[in-house]
Amino acid sequence: MMSYISNADNLCWLMPELDRVIRRLHRVVGNAVVDDDRFIIVGNGSTQIFHALLYALSSPDQPEPISVVAAALSTRHIRRRRSSCDRGCINGQGRRSASIRWSLHRGGDFAQQPRWLDSRNRAGHDAMLFTFSKATGHAGSRIGWAIVKDKAIAAKMVKFIELSSIGVSKESQLRAVKILGVIDDDCRNPELEDVNFFEYGRRIMSDRWEKLRRVVIKTNGVFNLPEYPQHNCKFTGEYTHATPAFAWLRCKEGLNCEELLREKCKIMTRGGTSFGGESTYTRVNMLSSDAEFTLCWKGCLRSRTHQWEIEFMLMSTLCVIN
Amino acid sequence: MMSYISNADNLCWLMPELDRVIRRLHRVVGNAVVDDDRFIIVGNGSTQIFHALLYALSSPDQPEPISVVAAALSTRHIRRRRSSCDRGCINGQGRRSASIRWSLHRGGDFAQQPRWLDSRNRAGHDAMLFTFSKATGHAGSRIGWAIVKDKAIAAKMVKFIELSSIGVSKESQLRAVKILGVIDDDCRNPELEDVNFFEYGRRIMSDRWEKLRRVVIKTNGVFNLPEYPQHNCKFTGEYTHATPAFAWLRCKEGLNCEELLREKCKIMTRGGTSFGGESTYTRVNMLSSDAEFTLCWKGCLRSRTHQWEIEFMLMSTLCVIN
Missing domain, CATH: 3.40.640.10 (Type I PLP-dependent aspartate aminotransferase-like (Major domain))
Structure with missing residues (x-):
C-alpha cells in the first residue's frame, strides 16, 4: 500500500x-x-x-x-x-x-x-x-x-x-x-437478479425518464426530447430504451433553453453553448438522490405557476447543475 | 467523499x-x-x-x-x-x-x-x-x-x-x-517529546549515518562522504548534523562507484550518471526497515571477504536501489 x-x-x-x-x-x-x-x-x-x-x-x-x-x-x-x-x-x-x-x-x-x-x-x-x-x-x-x-x-x-x-x-x-x-x-448471483446494482439503476432511470417525457409532452411543443430506439440489452436480456445520465432538452427556435428553465422553473441545467452547441439545447442531469426528489416534490406542490412549470419543478432534482 | x-x-x-x-x-x-x-x-x-x-x-x-x-x-x-x-x-x-x-x-x-x-x-x-x-x-x-x-x-x-x-x-x-x-x-504532546515520529526518525537516521561514516573511514580513502556542518534545529532545540535520506558516496578518481559497490559488495545504489553527475559518485538510499537491516547483518557475518567489504555489506539494507 x-x-x-x-x-x-x-x-x-x-x-x-x-x-x-x-x-x-x-x-x-x-x-x-x-x-x-x-x-x-x-x-x-x-x-x-x-x-x-x-x-x-x-x-x-x-x-x-x-x-x-x-x-x-x-x-x-x-x-x-x-x-x-x-x-x-x-x-x-x-x-x-x-x-x-x-x-x-x-x-x-x-x-x-x-x-x-x-x-x-x-x-x-x-x-x-x-x-x-x-x-x-x-x-x-x-x-x-x-x-x-x-x-x-x-x-x-x-x-x-x-x-x-x-x-x-x-x-x-x-x-x-x-x-x-x-x-x-x-x-x-441469480438470487439478486432483480435487485443488483445495475438492475436497480435501470429501474430508477427508467422511472425518471418516463416522468420527464410525461412532463415534456404537456408543454405542447415548448420542449422536446430525443427519441431512442429500443435495443436488445445483453445484460438484462430485454428490449429497452436507452436511459442516459443526461437528457438533451430542446426548446422552440429562438428561445434560450437554459435561461427559460432557470428563470421560469428555477431549474439549473447546463446550456448547449457550454458544449459548443446551440442555446436552444440544454443538458439535464438525470442523476440525483431519491430523497432530494421527494423533498422537491412536496415543496413544488405548493407552487402557483402554470401547469407545465409546476410539472417541471417536480423534476428539478433531476436537473441540478453538473 | x-x-x-x-x-x-x-x-x-x-x-x-x-x-x-x-x-x-x-x-x-x-x-x-x-x-x-x-x-x-x-x-x-x-x-x-x-x-x-x-x-x-x-x-x-x-x-x-x-x-x-x-x-x-x-x-x-x-x-x-x-x-x-x-x-x-x-x-x-x-x-x-x-x-x-x-x-x-x-x-x-x-x-x-x-x-x-x-x-x-x-x-x-x-x-x-x-x-x-x-x-x-x-x-x-x-x-x-x-x-x-x-x-x-x-x-x-x-x-x-x-x-x-x-x-x-x-x-x-x-x-x-x-x-x-x-x-x-x-x-x-510533551510526554512524547523523545518518542514522537520525527524524534524517532532522527535517532534511526543518526545511527545509520554514524555506522556508514565508520565504515567509510575504514576504506582508507577508497570511499568518501560529504561533511555537513552542525546547525541549530528549531524542532529539537539541539545542534545536530544533517542526516539526509540519501548519502552521496564518492570513490577514488577513475573508479565507477556504483559498479564497485554492486560487484564487490553486492550493494545496489544509483550511480551519479543517472542524475547527470559523474560515475565516481553514487546515491545510497539510507531508508529501509530495521528488520531488513538485522537480517542482512546476520547473513553478512558469515561472509569471507576483505574487512571493509564485510563492513559495507552490513550496511547493504541501507543501500537498496530506489
Missing part, C-alpha cells in the same frame, strides 16, 4: 486485484472485450487517461501541434484541453487526426454511460475509456481506466501517467476493488 | 481538514511559513504539483518553449520531464527562466527532506513543494502539496490540476489527514 508500484512485472503498475475485477465486471456486463491480450491502464480519472491516450496516439517530436476533432459535443473542460493541445501540449503528424478523432468519440460515449448498460454489442475497439465516477458515482476517488489493444500504445500511456503523477492513489484503487467486486458478485 | 470538490468556496478544492492539518504540522515543525494568506494547493504527488508550478510560472500562449534549469542534480524522471518541456509542454518567455530555476531548486530541496527537520530557518519562499511520500513514506497515496504566496499563481496551479486530473483522490486525502494529524498531535 505504501509504495508507488503494485506489480513491477506488469506493463501497468496498477494493483493486480483491480486489473482482475475490471475484467470480471466487463465480462459480466458484456459491454467490452477484455481478453487476456488486452491491457488495462489505470489513471487519475478518465481525464488523465484521456490525456495519456492523446499523448500515446500522437508523435510528440513533431514541430506542429496535432489537430484534435471531437465528434461528440464537447464540454468546457474538453474545449480547454483541446485549446491547450493547439498551443503545443500534444504535437504530432496531421495524418493521425483521424485516429485521434475516433478515440475521443468512443471515449466520450463510454465514459458518459453511467450504468454501463449499452451492452447491445461487446465493443472491441483499439482503446476504450471508462471511469469509476460514471459507473458508481465515486467521482472523488479519481479512478479511470482504459482497455487497450496495442502494447506500444498502452506502454506510452503508462509512461505518460508515470511522468505526470507517478501512478494512481493506492487507497482509491483498493476502494474501487472492493466496490466493483461487490457489484460483480451481485451480478453473478 | 464521492464528489470531485470538497470546498467550493476555497481557491483549491482540497478537503478543509487536510488544509488545516498541513498548516498545523508546518507550524509545529517550524520549517515553513503557513500564515493564513498563503495558499495550500494539493496535487497527485509533488510530481503533479511540480508540473502545475511550471505551468503557473510560464506563459503558455508564447510560441517558443521555455528553458528549464535545474540547479540541483536531476533524476532520470526530472530529465525526461525537462525533455518534454523542451518539446513544447511548457511554453513561455525566456526571461522567466530565472524564476523557474529558483522554483525547481527549492522544490527539490524540500521534497527530498524526509524528516522535515531542515528547520534551521522557517522558509517563506514564493512557492514551496512538499510530499506525503517523503514525510511518512506513503508514496502510494500520491499526495503532494505546495505552499504558495501569490494568489494568481495558486489559481493557475489549481486550474492545471483540474484540467489534468480533476483533483486528487479523496481516500488519499482522508488518510493523509489522519496520519499527519496523529503525527502533529504527538509532536505537541
Whole structure:
C-alpha cells in the first residue's frame, strides 16, 4: 500500500486485484472485450487517461501541434484541453487526426454511460475509456481506466501517467476493488437478479425518464426530447430504451433553453453553448438522490405557476447543475 | 467523499481538514511559513504539483518553449520531464527562466527532506513543494502539496490540476489527514517529546549515518562522504548534523562507484550518471526497515571477504536501489 508500484512485472503498475475485477465486471456486463491480450491502464480519472491516450496516439517530436476533432459535443473542460493541445501540449503528424478523432468519440460515449448498460454489442475497439465516477458515482476517488489493444500504445500511456503523477492513489484503487467486486458478485448471483446494482439503476432511470417525457409532452411543443430506439440489452436480456445520465432538452427556435428553465422553473441545467452547441439545447442531469426528489416534490406542490412549470419543478432534482 | 470538490468556496478544492492539518504540522515543525494568506494547493504527488508550478510560472500562449534549469542534480524522471518541456509542454518567455530555476531548486530541496527537520530557518519562499511520500513514506497515496504566496499563481496551479486530473483522490486525502494529524498531535504532546515520529526518525537516521561514516573511514580513502556542518534545529532545540535520506558516496578518481559497490559488495545504489553527475559518485538510499537491516547483518557475518567489504555489506539494507 505504501509504495508507488503494485506489480513491477506488469506493463501497468496498477494493483493486480483491480486489473482482475475490471475484467470480471466487463465480462459480466458484456459491454467490452477484455481478453487476456488486452491491457488495462489505470489513471487519475478518465481525464488523465484521456490525456495519456492523446499523448500515446500522437508523435510528440513533431514541430506542429496535432489537430484534435471531437465528434461528440464537447464540454468546457474538453474545449480547454483541446485549446491547450493547439498551443503545443500534444504535437504530432496531421495524418493521425483521424485516429485521434475516433478515440475521443468512443471515449466520450463510454465514459458518459453511467450504468454501463449499452451492452447491445461487446465493443472491441483499439482503446476504450471508462471511469469509476460514471459507473458508481465515486467521482472523488479519481479512478479511470482504459482497455487497450496495442502494447506500444498502452506502454506510452503508462509512461505518460508515470511522468505526470507517478501512478494512481493506492487507497482509491483498493476502494474501487472492493466496490466493483461487490457489484460483480451481485451480478453473478441469480438470487439478486432483480435487485443488483445495475438492475436497480435501470429501474430508477427508467422511472425518471418516463416522468420527464410525461412532463415534456404537456408543454405542447415548448420542449422536446430525443427519441431512442429500443435495443436488445445483453445484460438484462430485454428490449429497452436507452436511459442516459443526461437528457438533451430542446426548446422552440429562438428561445434560450437554459435561461427559460432557470428563470421560469428555477431549474439549473447546463446550456448547449457550454458544449459548443446551440442555446436552444440544454443538458439535464438525470442523476440525483431519491430523497432530494421527494423533498422537491412536496415543496413544488405548493407552487402557483402554470401547469407545465409546476410539472417541471417536480423534476428539478433531476436537473441540478453538473 | 464521492464528489470531485470538497470546498467550493476555497481557491483549491482540497478537503478543509487536510488544509488545516498541513498548516498545523508546518507550524509545529517550524520549517515553513503557513500564515493564513498563503495558499495550500494539493496535487497527485509533488510530481503533479511540480508540473502545475511550471505551468503557473510560464506563459503558455508564447510560441517558443521555455528553458528549464535545474540547479540541483536531476533524476532520470526530472530529465525526461525537462525533455518534454523542451518539446513544447511548457511554453513561455525566456526571461522567466530565472524564476523557474529558483522554483525547481527549492522544490527539490524540500521534497527530498524526509524528516522535515531542515528547520534551521522557517522558509517563506514564493512557492514551496512538499510530499506525503517523503514525510511518512506513503508514496502510494500520491499526495503532494505546495505552499504558495501569490494568489494568481495558486489559481493557475489549481486550474492545471483540474484540467489534468480533476483533483486528487479523496481516500488519499482522508488518510493523509489522519496520519499527519496523529503525527502533529504527538509532536505537541510533551510526554512524547523523545518518542514522537520525527524524534524517532532522527535517532534511526543518526545511527545509520554514524555506522556508514565508520565504515567509510575504514576504506582508507577508497570511499568518501560529504561533511555537513552542525546547525541549530528549531524542532529539537539541539545542534545536530544533517542526516539526509540519501548519502552521496564518492570513490577514488577513475573508479565507477556504483559498479564497485554492486560487484564487490553486492550493494545496489544509483550511480551519479543517472542524475547527470559523474560515475565516481553514487546515491545510497539510507531508508529501509530495521528488520531488513538485522537480517542482512546476520547473513553478512558469515561472509569471507576483505574487512571493509564485510563492513559495507552490513550496511547493504541501507543501500537498496530506489
